[in-house]
Amino acid sequence: MKRIVVADDSATARMFICRCLEIIGLGDAMIIEAENGKEALAKIKEAPTDLLITDLNMPVMDGETLLKWLNANPKLAGLPTLVVTSAGNPAKETELLTLGAMAVLNKPVSPPPCWKNLNLCC
Amino acid sequence: MGKDISTCEQAITCAVSETLENMVFMEVFRSPEEASPPADEPCLAASLLIHDPLQGELDLIMPKELAKRISQAIYALPEEGLTEQIINDTFAELFNVIVGRFMNELLPKEQLYRLGLPEINETDTRDAETPQKEWLFITDGMTFLIRVVGKALLRG
Numbered sequence: 498m499k500r501i502v503v504a505d506d507s508a509t510a511r512m513f514i515c516r517c518l519e520i521i522g523l524g525d526a527m528i529i530e531a532e533n534g535k536e537a538l539a540k541i542k543e544a545p546t547d548l549l550i551t552d553l554n555m556p557v558m559d560g561e562t563l564l565k566w567l568n569a570n571p572k573l574a575g576l577p578t579l580v581v582t583s584a585g586n587p588a589k590e591t592e593l594l595t596l597g598a599m600a601v602l603n604k605p606v607s608p609p610p611c612w613k614n615l616n617l618c619c
Numbered sequence: 620m621g622k623d624i625s626t627c628e629q630a631i632t633c634a635v636s637e638t639l640e641n642m643v644f645m646e647v648f649r650s651p652e653e654a655s656p657p658a659d660e661p662c663l664a665a666s667l668l669i670h671d672p673l674q675g676e677l678d679l680i681m682p683k684e685l686a687k688r689i690s691q692a693i694y695a696l697p698e699e700g701l702t703e704q705i706i707n708d709t710f711a712e713l714f715n716v717i718v719g720r721f722m723n724e725l726l727p728k729e730q731l732y733r734l735g736l737p738e739i740n741e742t743d744t745r746d747a748e749t750p751q752k753e754w755l756f757i758t759d760g761m762t763f764l765i766r767v768v769g770k771a772l773l774r775g
Contacts, residue, residue: 506736509708513694554715556736583712584719588731604712605642605693 499526500544504537504563505552505581514550514581514606521612534558538566541573548615553582553593553601564596579614581606627773628754630724631765635756638717643692650755650762660684663707664743665714668735669722675769677721679714680743685761686710711737717765725772 501518505511511530518526526547531537535558537551549567553560560580567573580593583604590601600614636647661683669675683706690701690709714737722732745751751768767773 507708507712509694509705510712554734554736582719583715584722584734586719586723586726586728586730586732588729592731604716 499523499547500529501526501548501550502529502531502537502540502546503550504531504534504555504560506532506555507552510552510581510604510606514611517606517608517611520608521615523615532557534560534563534566537563541567541576546576549576549578551578551580553580553589554584561593561596564593564598568597579611627725627752627767630721631754631767633724634717634720635754635765638713638720639689639758642713642716643689645689645692645758647756647758650757662743663710664740665711665737666740666745667714667718667737669718669732669769669772670735671733672726672730673732673769673771675767675772677714677718677772678743678745678766678768679710679717679763680766681710681763682761685759685763686713688759689713707739711739 501523503511503514505514515528518524518528529540531540533555534551537549541549551560551563564578567576578598579600579602580598581602581604585601585603593601602610632649639645639647662680663683663686664678664680666676666678686706686709687701690696690706691698693709718734726732745766745768749768750770750773751766752773753764753766755762755764
């Protein structure tokens with residue numbers, strides 16, 4: 498069973514990401530929800546994780562800082578990560594891709610871009 | 620100063636119409652200057668700080684009914700499936716997208732920017748002393764207000 502961590506401070510956004518994952522055939526995955534980057538990092542360290550979907554703009558620890566923390570840890574670097582954002586721009590997207598994100602998706606998240614980016618890693 | 624407000628005005632008009640048209644297929648019109656802001660009906664108000672490279676703040680004040688219709692349109696939910704939390708979260712996301720697009724319009728493409736998090740309030744608490752400019756928009760027969768606060772943003 499795939500283990501997927503979904504980090505977003507909005508419960509509604511998390512709910513709809515989970516719904517997208519179900520629609521694209523990942524309904525049987527173990528979804529672990531986190532309200533911010535710090536919480537997500539703790540959940541990722543708890544058990545082997547197959548995928549991280551994280552919001553960019555969050556309180557406590559944002560998605561970009563979370564990516565940097567993952568990169569700094571040899572055991573966690575390379576974890577497939579999708580970043581979702583409601584306020585992105587091309588410069589930020591390039592920066593996030595350089596940090597190791599597989600893709601940057603705009604909110605509201607819908608199933609087609611999730612499927613397009615996840616069918617390779619899940 | 621007139622030219623500066625015009626740059627800001629173009630950016631906000633573009634951000635609002637693109638966001639609502641792309642996210643919920645709602646056509647948006649600029650409301651005439653003499654129109655009244657949405658004060659007589661239950662509203663949601665949110666503010667969002669812009670930290671870098673310009674400092675300022677944006678406010679969005681919208682009838683709750685409109686926020687509800689937008690939430691329904693975005694998530695294709697029946698009315699009974701809509702909770703206060705979904706409406707508030709969607710309102711906050713919508714505002715985030717508007718502010719992000721506003722900054723993209725205002726700044727060069729390669730310019731990074733840093734935003735705060737949307738804060739939702741039941742009422743509009745902005746004092747009139749800070750430099751600010753308001754614009755009214757109409758969509759789905761309802762009026763909502765966007766306010767840009769701070770000299771740096773108004774200068775564009």
